[in-house]
Amino acid sequence: MRNVRFEALSRDDMNTLSRELSRAGIMNRTLEEVVPEVSHYVTVKGAFSELLEKADGIEPLEENLSSIGEFYRSLMEGWEIGAERDLNTLLDESDAEGLAVVAALLSAGAVEEDDGRLTLLERPPLEGLNFELRFPVEEIEGYLEAVEERLGVGMVTEYTLSKRYYVEALEVDGELIDSALEIAEDYATEESIVEATFDGIARSVLAHVILELAEKHRRKNELIKALMEREPITVGDGDERVNIYYDEDAIEDFLRTLQTLGYLKVKGNRIWV
Numbered sequence: 001m002r003n004v005r006f007e008a009l010s011r012d013d014m015n016t017l018s019r020e021l022s023r024a025g026i027m028n029r030t031l032e033e034v035v036p037e038v039s040h041y042v043t044v045k046g047a048f049s050e051l052l053e054k055a056d057g058i059e060p061l062e063e064n065l066s067s068i069g070e071f072y073r074s075l076m077e078g079w080e081i082g083a084e085r086d087l088n089t090l091l092d093e094s095d096a097e098g099l100a101v102v103a104a105l106l107s108a109g110a111v112e113e114d115d116g117r118l119t120l121l122e123r124p125p126l127e128g129l130n131f132e133l134r135f136p137v138e139e140i141e142g143y144l145e146a147v148e149e150r151l152g153v154g155m156v157t158e159y160t161l162s163k164r165y166y167v168e169a170l171e172v173d174g175e176l177i178d179s180a181l182e183i184a185e186d187y188a189t190e191e192s193i194v195e196a197t198f199d200g201i202a203r204s205v206l207a208h209v210i211l212e213l214a215e216k217h218r219r220k221n222e223l224i225k226a227l228m229e230r231e232p233i234t235v236g237d238g239d240e241r242v243n244i245y246y247d248e249d250a251i252e253d254f255l256r257t258l259q260t261l262g263y264l265k266v267k268g269n270r271i272w273v
Contacts, residue, residue: 008167044135
């Protein structure tokens, strides 16, 4: 069973978080991984007017074209022929619609780019600009048949290798996990903190239940049987609850974790708390 894990944005943040956790008496270890990411995109090409005409009812495409239109009008407002604009102040890498407009203008020869600055050479009408738009497969799969019939599609797959930096809190005590979550707020990604929150809840509750049952069931096979009969363990009630599921192999692994942390001792089929 994986430990409570925080993802840091850099190696420095990883090391700093590890030191801060250690100072707070929270056992931890650092971990670096090279992680592959595979993303699949559907692409459509055409002049803006053609795409707009054939987009009726295809919501992702309609929304994309609407955003492109808004960006184009905003970009051209007050931009005189021959004037320069700083590309970095216009958009960032996550601004897909803005990037699509700039790419279309560059392709049409309407702007010239030099060292991150754009010079407007002419003001082409948006309707005549050619675009290549792409959408995550999962975003457009419900409309794929309509897109294929009206526009034709292409496929782009991106494979990215990136280094990830993690700090794992080697604890099951609820108070220590809460402290780790508070410390990690300054160094870890928001997504990993949310995941670690629920991971920490599950680990601490499962540990509590195991230790409670181990007082009664001193044989490992009996303890595991009792745990499997209680699956899932539920925390909370009503509309806000956490259901904790596990299998026998996961419990075997978690028992080794509890033994390493000094909560119990397992030897053969015997358990001491």
